[in-house]
Structures are given as structure tokens and as C-alpha cells.
Amino acid sequence: MTTNIGATDRLIRLFLALAAVVIAWLVGTGGVAGIILLVVAAILALTAIVRFCPIYRSLGASTAGDRS
Numbered sequence: 292m293t294t295n296i297g298a299t300d301r302l303i304r305l306f307l308a309l310a311a312v313v314i315a316w317l318v319g320t321g322g323v324a325g326i327i328l329l330v331v332a333a334i335l336a337l338t339a340i341v342r343f344c345p346i347y348r349s350l351g352a353s354t355a356g357d358r359s
Contacts, residue, residue, distance in 0.1 A: 294342045297354035304339035308332040 296304070308331075315328035338344045347353060 292341070292343050293348075294355050295347045295353040296338065296342045296344055297356055300354040301339045301342060304335045308335040308339065311335065 311328045311332035315325040315332065318328070319325045320329060342355070
């Protein structure tokens with residue numbers, strides 16, 4: 292698995308994950324909107340941690356810079 296997420300992208304994903312968790316908590320984690328936000332937060336956090344995005348790979352995109 293090749294890294295395809297750069298440092299800036301990683302920080303943005305972590306910030307958005309945190310924001311999604313906070314919004315989910317505000318709207319209620321038991322409701323549909325809260326659950327969807329928690330799933331989105333988990334996906335964003337996981338891709339930021341492992342520095343790999345399957346969507347980027349399928350599009351041939353990368354924000355990681357030159358890794359040659």
C-alpha cells in the first residue's frame with residue numbers, strides 16, 4: 292500500500308474528523324445523522340492515520356508529493 296496522502300491533507304482530514312465527531316455529539320449520536328457523521332469521522336481519521344486513500348488510488352491522484 293503506497294502512501295498517497297500528504298501532510299496538509301492529513302491535517303485537514305483529522306480536523307474534519309474531529310469536527311464531525313463534535314457535530315455528531317451535538318445532534319445526538321443515537322440518531323441517523325449522528326451515526327452517519329461518526330462513520331464519516333472514522334473513515335477520515337483512518338485514512339489520515341494510515342496515509343492511504345483508496346479513492347485517490349482509483350483516480351490516480353496523490354497529495355503525498357514525489358516519493359521516488
